[in-house]
Amino acid sequence: MSDEKLNTERRDFLSKGAVLAASAGVAAVSVAPSVAVAKPASNVGPIEVKGYVKDPKNLKEVLTNAKKIMDTCAACDIAGPGRCNGKGPCGESTPGMGGKRRSFINNVEAFEKLHFNMSTVHNVKKPNTELELFGVKLSMPILTGVTGGLTYNMGAKGKLAYDGTEMTESKFVRGIVEGAYNAGTLGWAADGIGDPIETYRERLTVVKKFKGRALAQIKPRTQKEIFERIDAVQAAGAPFFAIDIDSAGRAARALPGKTVEPKDVKKLREIVKYAKIPFVAKGIMTPTEALMCVEAGCAGIVVSDHGGRVMSSTPASLDVLPGIVKAVRDSGSDMVILFDSGVRDGGDVLKALALGAQAVLVGRPFLRASLGGGAKGVEMMFKKMHTQLVSTMVLAGVADVKKVPADIIYKEA
Numbered sequence: 179m180s181d182e183k184l185n186t187e188r189r190d191f192l193s194k195g196a197v198l199a200a201s202a203g204v205a206a207v208s209v210a211p212s213v214a215v216a217k218p219a220s221n222v223g224p225i226e227v228k229g230y231v232k233d234p235k236n237l238k239e240v241l242t243n244a245k246k247i248m249d250t251c252a253a254c255d256i257a258g259p260g261r262c263n264g265k266g267p268c269g270e271s272t273p274g275m276g277g278k279r280r281s282f283i284n285n286v287e288a289f290e291k292l293h294f295n296m297s298t299v300h301n302v303k304k305p306n307t308e309l310e311l312f313g314v315k316l317s318m319p320i321l322t323g324v325t326g327g328l329t330y331n332m333g334a335k336g337k338l339a340y341d342g343t344e345m346t347e348s349k350f351v352r353g354i355v356e357g358a359y360n361a362g363t364l365g366w367a368a369d370g371i372g373d374p375i376e377t378y379r380e381r382l383t384v385v386k387k388f389k390g391r392a393l394a395q396i397k398p399r400t401q402k403e404i405f406e407r408i409d410a411v412q413a414a415g416a417p418f419f420a421i422d423i424d425s426a427g428r429a430a431r432a433l434p435g436k437t438v439e440p441k442d443v444k445k446l447r448e449i450v451k452y453a454k455i456p457f458v459a460k461g462i463m464t465p466t467e468a469l470m471c472v473e474a475g476c477a478g479i480v481v482s483d484h485g486g487r488v489m490s491s492t493p494a495s496l497d498v499l500p501g502i503v504k505a506v507r508d509s510g511s512d513m514v515i516l517f518d519s520g521v522r523d524g525g526d527v528l529k530a531l532a533l534g535a536q537a538v539l540v541g542r543p544f545l546r547a548s549l550g551g552g553a554k555g556v557e558m559m560f561k562k563m564h565t566q567l568v569s570t571m572v573l574a575g576v577a578d579v580k581k582v583p584a585d586i587i588y589k590e591a
């Protein structure tokens with residue numbers, strides 16, 4: 179099914195007012211305290227933040243809530259709670275919230291194919307998961323993915339959320355950003371192709387609240403529009419920003435005000451020059467293009483195929499990661515290399531780090547967590563992934579996320 183048809187169907191679905199997902203009827207409970215990891219950097223001042231009225235009890239409840247509100251193949255549990263492997267009963271070409279079937283499956287399978295050399299003869303008991311990214315201290319090498327679009331991506335806009343209030347885009351973003359903040363890491367506010375600057379500015383008010391501890395992404399619009407949005411992102415205090423240049427697929431049918439386009443080295447360089455904060459190019463899938471980003475002066479890249487959402491037959495992002503890392507490092511560049519697409523648990527995080535990523539972004543799991551449990555849900559998901567990461571590090575004998583040896587990955591003799 180084409181994206182356009184899918185989106186039309188989702189809009190119809192919404193306009194028919196289909197199924198106001200029942201409020202989960204969750205009783206007010208106190209949740210476990212914040213993630214047992216380092217808190218945000220000490221230079222962060224106190225922040226007035228209020229959570230949802232009713233907090234979910236646990237991650238299971240969060241995922242169940244998300245399923246009620248989404249009510250599409252997006253919430254399929256085929257490969258475990260909240261996990262889609264692209265082979266579910268939806269029978270569509272768009273598994274897992276819009277992944278192109280083959281690309282999506284490639285991402286999932288690449289992680290499944292990789293294994294660790296288990297190692298228990300060492301003295302690594304309390305591995306260090308902290309790191310610094312563009313001067314920001316993080317409790318773990320995990321950030322939320324850049325996700326948005328309650329209406330056209332999730333079929334959730336206007337539905338009743340688990341806490342009995344209406345689900346809105348700003349509530350979704352708040353859940354992502356606040357949950358990541360509470361876990362000592364970073365979450366993203368997304369830019370939608372159809373979002374006018376006023377809508378974008380409104381979204382950035384959430385980023386601003388978190389004083390340098392929340393990020394923003396910009397679509398690959400015309401240069402003029404990008405510059406206008408960079409001004410807004412900087413005013414909101416984001417420590418760095420990304421442009422998902424892999425969203426350029428709609429260039430050929432761009433409409434005024436909704437123009438996205440590929441960016442050549444010259445245009446990337448103009449963006450680098452204009453911005454006063456580090457610019458990360460998101461959606462890099464070949465060593466050649468990674469080197470072009472080095473040439474343009476990008477501060478970082480995200481090796482990503484957009485979670486398999488933008489092109490129908492891409493190799494797994496994980497499979498292209500080692501080649502990209504090698505090319506960049508061989509060139510003498512220390513450009514930051516981030517990764518996303520297919521990361522589902524702490525073990526997957528360690529696999530990506532072993533292949534050379536410095537940190538990962540995780541899309542769909544945090545998206546579900548925010549829909550089903552707001553900031554608390556997102557924080558719970560971070561806590562779960564952090565626990566998995568730590569125990570996998572112990573069992574692989576890795577002491578520090580900043581120095582993950584490649585040879586923890588099993589290779590057949």
Ligand SMILES: Cc1cc2nc3c(=O)[nH]c(=O)nc-3n(C[C@H](O)[C@H](O)[C@H](O)COP(=O)(O)O)c2cc1C
Nearest residue numbers: 323324325326331368422484485519520540541542
């Ligand atoms: C519903 C949805 C919406 C997304 N919207 C954006 C977006 O606006 N900008 C962007 O850079 N990436 C967007 N992405 C892609 C994610 O940032 C990320 O690359 C992808 O989800 C990673 O794959 P994962 O979900 O397997 O972790 C979106 C992904 C999903 C699932």
